[in-house]
Amino acid sequence: MSRRDTAQSICASVLADRYLAPGESDRRDVFRRVALALAAVEPEPLRNRVAARFYRNMLRGAIGAGRIMANAGTTQPGTMVNCFVQPLCPPQRRVALADDIERALSDARATLSMGGGVGYDFSAIAPALGESGSSSGGVCPVVDRFDEACRRLTFAGARHGAQMAVLRCDHPDLVAFVRAKRGRTRWPTFNVSVAVTDAFMSAVADDAPWTLAHHAKPTRPRAASSRRADGAYVYTQIGARMLWRDIVECARESAEPGLLFIDTINAANVLAPIETIDATNPCGEQPLPAWGSCVLGPIDLSRLVHHPFGADGEPCFDYARLASLVRTQVRLLDNVITATRWPLAAQAREALSKRRIGVGVTGLADALAMMRLPYDAPPARALAARIAACIRDHAYAASSEIAAERGPYPLFDAAYHLAPGSFGSRLPEPVRVAIARHGLRNSHLLSFAPTGSVSLALADNCSNGIEPAYDWVYGRAVRLGGREARVYRVENHAHRLYHAIYGAQAPLPGYFRRAREIGALEHVSMLAALQPFVDAAISKTVTIDSGAYDAQVDTLLFAAWKARLKGITVFRPDPKLEAVLTPRCPTC
Known part of the structure; x- marks a missing residue:
């Protein structure tokens, strides 16, 4: 056999529900449709030969990701691209205004409705105590709006919208952001990551103070010395380890936030001379610049x-x-x-x-x-x-x-x-x-x-x-x-x-x-x-023991940074929380 x-x-059930187009009955039909659709961009004399090559490759195990296999060669108004990163405001503006957020929400709906997963850097959002022409009330209410927009969309088939929320480690709303998914009930369409810098990790290691700053001016008057060299306004200083403890505790408890080692990502990027990366797609395997896919x-x-x-x-x-x-x-x-x-x-x-x-x-x-x-x-x-x-x-x-x-x-x-x-x-x-x-x-x-x-x-x-x-x-x-x-x-x-x-x-x-x-x-x-x-x-996902202590998670995250990984997410099995996978199953 x-x-x-x-x-x-x-x-067979998932194949039929998510990938078979009308008239198709098995995976070979899917492969033929995809091969023909993608060979159609070749010069006409090559199309049949290239289609046969694509088909044979899929039979041997080289397949497209889900959006390709579901949408190539169909009349569905979907994209074949899984991964996107979209900005919240123009790059020349460091603070997102109310109109920027509305435009970004509209762009998010357009991409999500066509099957693309989207990541965003929310660091341009004015902090909860700031004033910049935005009435956002801080980062977390804005993420709420993106989450709600995604949940209200109607999706064909079983695929629902997937998003990634990223926040820099020096944003004044960092603590609220990190704690937002405790219990795993808020922001169900989002994964959450903190973009941590080498400077932050060193500050944690040295138990040094850490500055939280933003380009939105604080409500309360500040001395001129509270403005950083990069033009950002200093909101407060806090012990780096205090922030780190929140990150570690929430990661252990709820599997979020993940960490993006953003300096490593940008240093390794071959296009660093012409682009900056601040976020990734929803699962973290694709760091992308604004509008990247x-x-x-x-x-x-x-x-x-x-x-x-x-x-x-x-x-x-x-x-x-x-x-x-x-x-x-x-x-x-x-x-x-x-x-x-x-x-x-x-x-x-x-x-x-x-x-x-x-x-x-x-x-x-x-x-x-x-x-x-x-x-x-x-x-x-x-x-x-x-x-x-x-x-x-x-x-x-x-x-x-x-x-x-x-x-x-x-x-x-x-x-x-x-x-x-x-x-x-x-x-x-x-x-x-x-x-x-x-x-x-x-x-x-x-x-x-x-x-x-x-x-x-x-x-x-x-x-x-x-x-x-x-x-x-x-x-x-x-x-x-x-x-x-x-x-x-x-x-x-x-x-x-x-x-x-x-x-x-x-x-x-x-x-x-x-x-x-x-x-x-x-x-x-x-x-x-x-x-x-x-x-x-x-x-x-790095699986940790259900009884793991915060200190063990701390050690693990530091090991990932020192190994020059680009990111890490941990998962602690918790039987109290609903799981997609379970050892208990019919007739196991």
């Missing part, structure tokens, strides 16, 4: 292990096939930028000038188990890093080949990509030579995102993104067709395959590792192993 010959009930497409790594678990031979990973999948995936995602509908003209202008794409992965943990490697063992991290390096090298090689054919992205400058110490400087020499000669079609090429729905619908519930499996057999609550959520039995793909090979009663070897069985620092170590090979960022 092929591992995908008999689809799990939940996989990114199209995503994961590759199922579990499809690339020969002799899984040692059946009929020593397991080995097929790097040659991975390279081929990556090269075709780059072309497919580049075509999405040309073919998609854009919610806003500003997004189209930004995307067409830089052509960001995000080749990603799913099924990493399953692939490691098939290679007989425990997820938290050093050899597993070494293999994961080698896989990521292969993806990086061939993605950049493919982008340069497409640039030779179609031209580089309009703002390309070889100095950005090949400067000493840059991301591109670590590429193999032949790739660097090709970039110097032909340029790059895309400014950024890699983004390791969550892949929940597409992994479920199109990849037999392989492990999500780079995450370890939640469990082997469990219940998953899914809302289909606008109906009440139903709990389905779901089985991890690697677990299913193992028992298909060795029998239903075969005990699992020790290299099968669930998320809760992996130490928090080992989760961080996997992120640290992969991040050097990813030019955007990585979405991953």
Whole structure:
């Protein structure tokens, strides 16, 4: 029996609800539709050949993210782009006025209604005690308005709006912002992150005072000395560790806020000379400038292990096939930028000038188990890093080949990509030579995102993104067709395959590792192993023990900063809170 010959009930249901267009009956129909739609932007003599290439690539495990698979080739008024960041005011103005907020709300509705997830930096909002022509009353009431606007939208199918709220670590409303999602009931359409600077982290380490400041003038008169060199007005000083304790306590209690290490993000950005990044998309894997966006497409790594678990031979990973999948995936995602509908003209202008794409992965943990490697063992991290390096090298090689054919992205400058110490400087020499000669079609090429729905619908519930499996057999609550959520039995793909090979009663070897069985620092170590090979960022939740103390979370967050990660989110299982995933399920 092929591992995908008999689809799990939940996989078939999610496929039908979220991805099948009228007249389609299985995933091959989805692949044909998507392949034909994205090959249509090719010169006419190439279209059939390229469509066949795209179709074959999807059959082998290189798929588009959800918006691509749902909307390509349909008449639905949706976008194929998952990730956006939108500003709250023009860049030349450091304080958002009331009219700016209204325009930003209108822009948010336009993007969300077409299926895009949006991130915002709310740092331009005047603090609750400020006066700047805005009647916002501070950051939190403005986030309330964006959350309400999203909840009032009508969405087709099961996908609802997703947003990210980011606030800088020196904003005077930081404490209220950090505490807002305690209990996980406020802002249900939002994830929340604090953009922390190296200076803030050092102040926490040194137990130093921290200045909260904003470009909106405080209500109460201040001395001239209370104005900073950058023109911001000082509101108050507070112990950095007092702020940090709030962040740590709320992260441990409610899994929010996450941290964005914003200085690391900007220092690593190849386009830092021409853009500033202040926020990310809702899941954090794509740092983006104002109006930035990114199209995503994961590759199922579990499809690339020969002799899984040692059946009929020593397991080995097929790097040659991975390279081929990556090269075709780059072309497919580049075509999405040309073919998609854009919610806003500003997004189209930004995307067409830089052509960001995000080749990603799913099924990493399953692939490691098939290679007989425990997820938290050093050899597993070494293999994961080698896989990521292969993806990086061939993605950049493919982008340069497409640039030779179609031209580089309009703002390309070889100095950005090949400067000493840059991301591109670590590429193999032949790739660097090709970039110097032909340029790059895309400014950024890699983004390791969550892949929940597409992994479920199109990849037999392989492990999500780079995450370890939640469990082997469990219940998953899914809302289909606008109906009440139903709990389905779901089985991890690697677990299913193992028992298909060795029998239903075969005990699992020790290299099968669930998320809760992996130490928090080992989760961080996997992120640290992969991040050097990813030019955007990585979405991953670091699972901590349900009894973890604040001090342990403190240590974990500092370890992530010192490892030069771009961000981190922690999750502490809490049985008192409703969960989408549960060990209790029908007939488990």
